[in-house]
Amino acid sequence: MKKLVAIGKTVEAAVKNGLSQLGVEEDRVQVSILEHPSRGLFGLFGSKDAKVELEVKPDGIEEAISFLQEVTGAMDLQVKVERNEGSDHTTINLTGNDLGILIGRRGQTLDSLQYLANIVANRHSDKHLRIVLDAEKFRERRKQTLEALSDRMANRVIRSRREVVLEPMSSQERKIIHSWLQSNPHVxxxxxxxxxxxxxxIAPK
Known part of the structure; x- marks a missing residue:
């Protein structure tokens, strides 16, 4: 973790100086007071500034990104990382050439990397973090594919009045289908x- 010692006329001024040098907000650091300020003899001689140590708290998302960069680097892949904050999760999108190996069959490798990235992030955070990992916008393309599949299978069920069992899927993909067909009055x-x-x-109602 990054540490820095800063000084100032007051403890508050020392902290402010340290935050300015680190380029972070106060909630991102742990502050330890090393020396309180003193006015010295008659307020003139031997006065001392306040001295504080600022230690940057680990950022779980940044730790996860570093982990992903290490993994892709070990695979000799050059990737660019895009981080987007959502209301209840953070999306990390990887872009680059030949990322099919990161995605895997129907996104299985991507799901495994997402699982590991979430473990790393939450290991370095005092609050629960949720990461959605994507590569070359695969998740959006897969979502569209699943929605189209849902419509085809729902129409088959409506015509035949017999239920259809889809292939095994991750909970994330099952949620897409449940959500998409929720408004269908016939299934x-x-x-x-x-x-x-x-x-x-998918069964008839």
């Missing part, structure tokens, strides 16, 4: 089976 959805082979069933 209902539910999940069956155990992880990692849990599947969605």
């Amino acid at each position: 209902k959805t539910y999940s069956q089976g155990d992880e990692p082979n849990r599947s969605i069933v």
Whole structure:
């Protein structure tokens, strides 16, 4: 963790000087007072400034990004990292060439990396963090594919009046289908089976 010693006429001024040098807000640091200010003899001789030590608290998301950069570097992949803050999660999108190996079959490798990135982030945070990891906007393309699949399978169920069981999917992908078909008045959805082979069933209402 990054540390810095700063001085100032008062403790508050010393902290402000340290924050300015570090380029962070006060809630990102742990402050230790090393020396209180003193006025000296008659307020003139031997006066001392306040001295504080600022230690930057680890940022869970930044730690996760560093982890991902190490992994991609070990795979000889050149990636650019984009970080976008959402209301309840942080999206990390990786861009670059030949990232198919990071995505894997139907996003399975990407899901595994996302799982590990979340572990790293929460290990370095005192509050729960949620990371959604993407590569070349794969998640959005996959979402569109799943929504189209949902419509096709729902129409089949409506025509045949028989339920359809989809292939096993991650909880993230199942949520997309549940949400997409929630407003369909003719079908209902539910999940069956155990992880990692849990599947969605589309059934007539």
